[in-house]
Amino acid sequence: MMCYTTTVSGTVQGVGFRQATRRQARWLGLVGHALNLADGRVEVRMCGRRDALAELESWLWQGPPAAQVTDVSPVVGDSEPAPDDFTTG
Incomplete structure (x- = not known):
């Protein structure tokens, strides 16, 4: 399982x-998780199969109908243990 x-x-x-x-x-x-950041961005940590990660990253460029995405920037891969679920905060 990959995480980034x-x-x-x-x-x-x-x-x-x-x-x-x-x-x-x-x-x-x-x-993983989706968290609001103080500067107005959203941090998304995702863990799973490589093909599913690529599909979610592609979806992030669109998001829900009211969103207007200008950038999706990979931050870093990590070796932290994967969580049990996908949460928001």
Whole structure:
């Protein structure tokens, strides 16, 4: 299982982005989290199969209908243990 973190920029807070990301991630069988950052971005940590990770990263560029994504930046792969579920915060 691979894990890595991305940050998503644009109009991504207050538009249901984290909840939509959680639904999409769970549908793809991924675990991790989607968290609001103080600077207006959303951090998405995702863990799972490589193909599912690529599919979620592609989806992040669109997000839910009210979102306006301007950038999806991979931050870093990590070796932390994968969580049991996909959560928001």
